[in-house]
Amino acid sequence: MTVFLDALRYLAYILIFPGFIFCFLTGMLLCGIDRKLVARMQKRVGPPILQPFYDFFKLFGKETIVPAQANRTVFLLAPLVGLAAQVVLQLFIPVFSFSAFSGVADIIVVLYLLLIPALSVILGAASSGSPYAGVGLSREMVTILAVELPLVLVLLAVAKTVGNAMGTGLCFSLSRIVEYQVANGSLITKLSMLPAVAAMLLIIPGETGSHPFDAAEAETEICEGMLAEYSGAPLAVYKLSHSVKLLTMTSLFTALFLGGACRWVEKLLLGIYPAMAAGIAIVVEIIILFLICAVLVAVCVSLIHAVTARLRIEQLFKYYWTVVTGLAAVSVVLAWYGL
C-alpha cells in the first residue's frame, strides 16, 4: 500500500508539481510576461500575456512538415526528448525547502542536464539538413561553450561557500545548498557571492538564448536558425521547452542564491494555522517562487532585450569568457579564501 502511495506521489510530482503541468503553466506565463514587458519598454502595445498559450495550441493544429532531406525519426523525436529532459531537470531543482527528488540533485548533474535540451535541439536541427539550421547549430554550440565556463565557476563558488560554512569543505548537493540557506539566510547577502550573482544574471539570458545573446536564433538573419525547418506540433514543443527553460534558469538562480527567501513563511504560518502550516507554506512558496522568477525574467531577459542589439557570435563568446567569467572567477577566489 505504501509503495502504491509512493508511486502515486511521485507520479503527481512528475505530472503536476513541480513536473509537467507546473512547468507548462509557469513557463508559458513567464514567456508571456517577457513579451509583454519588452513590448511596453519599446512603447508597443504587445501581445496579451496569455499569447504563448494561444500560440502553442494554434501550432498544434497546424500541419507538420518533415523536409525531404531530414532524418524523420530524429527530426520528430528530438523536440520530445528535449522537453522531457527539460522537465526532468526542473524536478531536480528544489523549490525552497521542498525538493521532489532530493537524492539525485547535484550541481554537476544539473550542469550536464542543462546540456541535454540544447543538445536535442542541435540534433534535431542537424537532422533537418537545412543550411540555416547548420549555421544555427554552430552558433548554438559556441553559445553553450561560452556560457559553460562562467556557469561552472559560479557553481563552484556556491559549492565552496556552502561547503566552508558547513565544515565539509565542499558541497555539491543542490538540496543541501538550499537547506543551508533556509537555516542561515540567502547566499545573495554574502559579499563574496555578489560577483557570482551578477555573473549568473548574465548567464540566464545566454542560456535561454534571449537578446542580445540570441545569435543562434537570429530571426532576421538566419530564419530562427535551428528551428528553420520546424513547423506544427514539433515547433510548439520547442517553444514550450524554451519557455520552461526560462523557468528552469530562474528557479536555479533562486535555489542557488535566494534559497532562504521563504524562511519566514513556515514560521509565520505555524503561528496562524499550525494544523495546515506545511500545506499552505508550499502554496505560498510556489507563489513567491513564481514572483521571483517573474522579476528575474523582467530584469535579465526583458530589460536587457529591450535595451541592447544582438551581438555577433564571436563578440558573444568573448564577452562571456572575459567579463562574465571574470566576475565568476572573482567570486570563486573570494569564496576560496573564505571572505
Add this chain to the structure above:
Amino acid sequence: MNHYPILAIMAYFLCAFLIVVFGKNRAVRNILGFIGTAAPLCLLIMLAEPVLFNGAIISYWMGNRAPVGGYAIGIALEVDALGLFFGLLIATAVFVAMIYSFSYMSHDDNEPQYYTLFLMLCGGVMGLVLSGDLFNMFIMVEILTFAAVALTAFRNKVFGALEAAFKYLVVGCIGSTCILAGTIMLYAQAHTLNFAQLAAFLPGNLNTATIIAYALLFIGFCTKAFLVPFHPLAADAHGAAPAPVSVLISGVLTKSGLYGIIRLTYILFRTMGLGTVQFWLVFLGSVSMFLCVTMALAQHDFKRLLAFHSISQIGYVLTAAGLATALGVSSGLYHAMNHTLFKGLLFLCAGAVLHETGTTDLGKLGGLSKKMPVTTVLFLIGAFSISGIPPFNGFASKWLIYQATYQKAVESGNIGFLLVTVVCLVTSTLTLASFVKVTQSVFFGQLPKEYENVKEVPFGMRLGMGILAFLCIVTGLFPGLVQRFLTGPASNAVFHANSYIDAMMGFGYAEKFGLADTLPVSFESVGVWSPISWLCLLLIMLFAITIVALTSKRDRISAADKKAQAANAVSGPSFLDGAPAANKYELFFGGEESTYSQVGGDDLFWGFKHNWRHYFSFMHDLHSGIVNDYSLWAVVALALAMLYAMIIL
C-alpha cells in the same frame, strides 16, 4: 588457475604463428583469430572472481624458478587487480576488434599478415600488463611497438600511411630506448628486475640514478600513451591505420602506457605521496586534455579528430590518477575503461563510414543517417558517452573525476586543483562541440550525390559496434557495480603495494624493508548519481509527452499531398544544386564566398575559433608534421623530465 595468465598470453602468440602457417584459408584464419582472442578473454574472466572479488594476487614463475634466498632470478608473471583490470579491458577491446575485422578486412590483400600482426600486438600488450618483471615488460613494449608500426602502414597504398608509420617508428623507438635505458639503470642499482623486489628496494633508495631511471621510464611510457608532446604521432597513425587497428592503438596500446605509469609511480617508486609528482602528473594530464581537445576541434578528418580526442581522454585518466587519492585513482581507472569502450566504438563507426564511402573527410561526407541508420545510432551512443552526456558511461566517470579534483583542491587547500576541475569541465564541453561537428558533418546534413547508393555495413561489423555500445550503456547505468567489482579492487591494489610484494617474494618481505602502506583507501564521494532513477524519470516523462503528442496530432496530409511531396523530394531543387562543389560549409548564405559568410571554410565553430585564432595559428605552426621536430620534442621532454626528477629528489 595459476597458469591462466601465461595461457592467455600464449594464446595470442600461438594463434599468431599458426595463422602464418595455416592462414591461407579464410575459414581457418578466422577460426584461429577468433580462438586467439576469445580464449584469453575467457581465461581472464575466470580470473576475475579470485583476483578482483576476493583480492587474491596470482604469481607465476616460468619454469618454476621461484626466488632463492629472497632473490628473484626467474621470469615472473604477477596478476593483481590492477593488472587484471587492464587485462580485461584489453581482452574485450581486442575481441571486438577481431570480430569487426572479419568483415572489415575481407577486401584487403595480405590478410594472414594482418591477423598475425594483430595478434602479436595483442599478445604484446597482454604480456605487458600481466608481467611481473621489468625486462620482460621492455620486450613486450618492443613487440607491441613494432607490430603497431607495421599495422599502421598495413594499407600502404593509403596516402600518408608509410609516413605515419615512419614517424611512429622513430619516436616509438626513442620511447623504447628510454624504457631500456631506465631498466638498465635500475638493474645496475638494485641488481634485480623483478617488480616485487624493485618495489621493495626503490622507495628507500631514491638517489640520482634511480630517479633518472624513473624519468626515463616515465617518458618511455608517455610515448606509448601518446601524451603531450607525443600526440601528433597518434593523429597520423590513426588517420592511416585500418579501423580495428585504431581500436587497438587507442583503446589498448595507450592503456599499456597508462598502466606503466601507474605501476611505476604507485607501486615501484611509491612517489605518489610527493606533491611534486602529483603536480607533474596532473599538469601533464591537464595539458594533454586541453591541448588535444582544441587540436581535435580544428581537424576535418574523422579519424584524426577521434585520435586527438583519444589523447584528450587519456589526459583525464592521468589527471585523475595523479591526484593520489582513492577517489581519484578509481575514477581515473573507470574513465580508462570507458575510454576503451567508447573510443573503440567511435573508431569502428569511422571505419564503417570509410568502408562504405571510401573517405573520412568531414568536408565531403554528409547525410549518411538515412543510409546507415544503425551506424548512426551507435555513433550517437559513442558520441554521447565521450561527451559525458548522462546517462552514458562517460558521464559517470567524468563526474567522479570532477569530484575527485575538487575534493583534492579542498583537502590540499591548493586553488590550482580547482583550476583543473574547471579545465576538465570545459574540455568536456569542447568534446561535445567537436562531436556535434562530426554528427552534423557525417551523419546529418545534406547527402552528397555520390553517396546515394551507400548501404548499411555488414552484420559482423554491426555486431562488433553493438557489443561496445551495449557495454557503454551498461557501464553508464551501473556505476555502483563497476566501482565495487572493477575499479574499486583495482585502485585498492594500487594503494597496497606491500601485498603485491609479499605475494611474490613471500609474506613479510616488504616489512623487512620498513615499508608501510601509507595512503588510506576510502571511496567517499561528495555526491550521488543514480542513473537508473534519472532514466526512469526521463522515460516516464517521454512517455507522457508522446501520448499527449500522439492524441492531439491529426495527420492532415492527404494521399495526394504525399505523392506531390514524394515527387518534390525526387525532382525538387536541392540546396546543393548549382553551387560550386568545393566545400559544403562554404554554401551557407546562398553560395557566398566563404570570406563573407560567418562560417568560413570547414570551420563550424567560427565564433570560438576566432577568439582563439592566435592560439590556433600558434598550434598550426607548431605541428609541422616533420618527424625531426617531433623527435626533438621527445628529446626536450626527456630532458625536462630528468631535470624535474632532480627536483623531486
